[in-house]
Amino acid sequence: MINYWPLIGIALVVIGFALRMNPMLVVTASAIATGLIAGMDWHEVISTFGKAFNDNRIIAIVWIVLPVIGLLERFGLQQRAAAVIRGLRTATAGRLLILYLIYRQITAAIGLHSTAGHPQTVRPLVAPMALAAAEKQHGELTEDEAEKVKAFSAATDNVGLFFGEDIFFAIGSIVLIQQILSTYGYNLAPLHLALWAIPTAIFAFLIHSARLLIFDRKLGRRDQ
């Protein structure tokens, strides 16, 4: 008989996020509830949660780039990135982000997925460049439009990363697929799995690029 009670933890998370409660509290409450439902005592729940947090410290490492990014912002890096884009005649926000999408997919596909990202490249370079391109083309942006340009910059980084990295055979997700399937007796080479990530990568590029071009036109439409 399957025990459905642990799903209460998921329900708590969904409700908490939907009500826009503070995610740190939502996650903690859900973790404690889930652990108690699973039959752990308080001490065990807190210890399990703490051990998992300690085991996942690698996630915090990426923040070491902040002092460099902040320092460069102090000396006008965002302004410089915008100035370069203003000097290019044919730059539009959409076209620029398509170029970044290509760059991100290709570097991720050859295993260099950690070399770019939101703190390293999107905040200091990609977002200010996209904003400058949009402003150059359409004049001053409304706050709403500027938000959209920035959101698309972050979205483009994610799409490029997710649908590029699986082409690289030594990435975690490919290793995971290979391990899971091998427990059922299917022994596949990682390279063989990685090949089947290519069709989706192409479609991801086509769909997202089309949206970026449409976004360009939407920004332009209000000029008339």
Added chain:
Amino acid sequence: MITLHWLYGLAGLMFAAFALLSAFDRANTKRLGNATFWGLMALSLLGGDMIGDFGNGLLVLGLAGLAGFGFIGRSHPPTTSEEERQGWSDRLGNKLFLPALIIPATALIGTLAYNYTPLGSFGLIEAKRETYVFLGLGVLLALAAIFAWLRPPAVAPLQEGRRLIDAIGWAAVLPQMLASLGVLFAAAGVGDAIGSLTRMVIPEGSVFLTVAVFGIGMAVFTMVMGNAFAAFPVMAAAIGVPLLIQGYDGDPAVVGAIGMLAGFCGTLMTPMAANFNLVPAALLELKDQYGVIRAQVATALPLLFVNILLIYWLAFR
């Protein structure tokens, strides 16, 4: 050998400095909250292996309490004005990009050199962690270059770093919290429950609909867990292996590889994947914390549909 612990140490010292500078920041009314919050992060990174599992658990509860009950606030460390920045940008020109490129270039060249030249055979770096180590090295090189060239005040990198980390706030810690929540979900058997629920909705005899439930199940369960890695073993056990591969004779490589990518479409649509969706919203100072997700949904949904079609066409040739 250089291990991840060196990087934990580097990051820990940085957070400790943020905590100290916060404590003395009289302009911030919540300075003690900020100081404690970043101080706990420093303790986790520097001493997490020494305070025991329960100690780490209390540390996490402390972080959640400080963030959840409004004890941390946005600070405004000293930095340059918009006009000064424009002035620097005009004066320095495109050379300003060079230090910015040191970090990605070091990570890129370092990783390539370590893997494709005899450099890697000395075992200087913990296996599979070389990109992180070169990222850290890139940070140090970039700092050295900026100091040699522009001579900012000695404390400037820490104050500028604190400006950014306070703009991000608790969202900087959330991804690690969610990863920990996933561990508790797994321990409680959430995967089994979801798998059995999914099996109930499978229609008998239709390959296409079974593929569709598999793909949508991957995406939805990924949205719930915030991570396709957690969803894949469950969906593979519930549908992928018993029905698609064994029942309908599908190609296991296609079902596995594209099934995972269907899950990635879910990652684009969930706040649970905080480091991809909520952290950039904070980092780019968007007013709508779900703004990045909103920009992604219209890419994710058609792509999920394409993935389902691809599995259907390619796995059952």
